[in-house]
Every structure is written in C-alpha cells, then in structure tokens.
Amino acid sequence: MTFSITTWNINSVRLRMPIVEQFLVRHKPDILCLQEIKCREAEFPLQPLKDLGYRHIIIHGQKGYHGVAIASKVPLLEDHRQDYCGVGDARHISAIFERGSRRIRLHNFYVPAGGDEPDRSINPKFGHKLDFVEEMKALKAGAVPGISSILVGDLNIAPLEHDVWSHKQLLKIVSHTPVETEGMKEVIRQGGWLDLMRHHTPEPTKIYTWWSYRAKDWEAADKGRRLDHIWSSPDLGPFLDRIEVLKEARGWNQPSDHVPVTAVFKF
C-alpha cells in the first residue's frame, strides 16, 4: 500500500486555485497540506478540492494573513488547532488519519518568517519566531504509543549548510542564523523527529524549496533555500519510498514562491 503527502506554501489559496488543481490532477497525493492560505475559513475554495476527491478538509483560517489547511482523500479524525505563542495567529492545524492498520498524527505548521533583522531586541518579529520554535520543542513524535507522527510545513528555517545557496553569505540572514538553525535542530532532537527530506537526500546535495520573488531570474540565479519540511516519527523512516521537490512549479503561471514537496511511503 502506498501513501503520499504534500506540503505547499501557496501564498493565497484563492488566487492560486488553478495551479493547486493542476498539481492535484497530475500528482494525486493522498493528503495536501497548505500554508499561507490568507483567507478565513468561510472564504476557502472547498468545492474544487472536493470535486477532485479531497472530501475531508480542515481549515485554520485568518483574514488576510497566515492560515493553514489540510485537504485529504482519507478521513481526518480528532483535529485541533493550537495557538502557538498565544497571539491568535492561524499557524497550526492537526489531525489523525488511518492508513491500513496505522494511525498517524499529522501536524501542519506555518512558522513566523521573523522579519529582516535577526535581533529580538530591535525586531519583535524575530523574537516571536524564536519563541514559536521554543514552543515546538515540546512536540514529541512518539507522544502516544501506537500512533506514528508526521510534521510538515513552511518552517521558515533552512537548518543545514546545504539547505541554502551560500552558507557563509546567509549566516546573518533571517532563516539561516545560528540561533534559528540550532533551535530547529533542538526541536528535532528533543521531539525525536526524523528529517525525511535529508533521510532521503543527505548532505552535501543541495535542496531548495523556495526561491525569492525579488530575483530577476530565479532559475538562473538559483539562490534558493530549504524552508519547507517533512518530518516523521522514526518508525516511518524505513517505509519512505521517495521525496519529490517539484521545482518546475516555481515556473508555473502566477507561482507561489514555494514549491510543493511530497513524501511517498510504501507500507
């Protein structure tokens, strides 16, 4: 039995439904996790997803900013939304699903970008990001015996040297500063998570999932970063068949600045 799950920061789901549908028709993941939907729950375009077989949809929306959603072909059980940092942002949604005899807890995150200045004393947005990451350290992949875990999302941190186009040039750039990358490594270590993308494609192979809108020619410059992630509890590691980073989606009409990342399991 196979199972596939995609994470994609869509940067306005209403504007980008044409490419969401294009992706789903071509790639048919069992579950699609979206971030930055930038709409309220009532404004979310449910019908096009239901028409493609994604009948189980849960949304944590917000007017204009942030927002996360899970669209699934398999039923979603025991869903909840956690308010990280207690500021009322829609940045997390979670559910349990079943695949064969397995029960899996899925978390979908949109971690704060953190602003431009990597100093919390002058940039509160960077402080918010660090606090958010600190709170994520409590999330344990093996929290409930008999239930596996998958964590996906736009985590807005590129933790490893080969997760960015230039390690040296990005050390003082928000998303790759040591306090962020060490924080993320602690979230992984303390939570007992497995970084599935690096399990499949170890360093020093470069992996990017985001290319800035600001580059004149994103493809020629290729100054990307790995900001989007798929983690799991270690028990699922042996069943990972492949990871697909759909770089071509960055070149589609009216693209997101992030591309879809898919994990395919063979159980």
Next chain:
DNA sequence: ATGGTTGGGATCCAA
C-alpha cells in the same frame, strides 16, 4: 551596500 517582488486589503504591512 542596496534594492529587488508579491498578496491582501487598504492607500501600508508582511513576507
């Protein structure tokens, strides 16, 4: 060292 683009929704903020 600087400025570059995009989206939402309001004429600026966040990314």
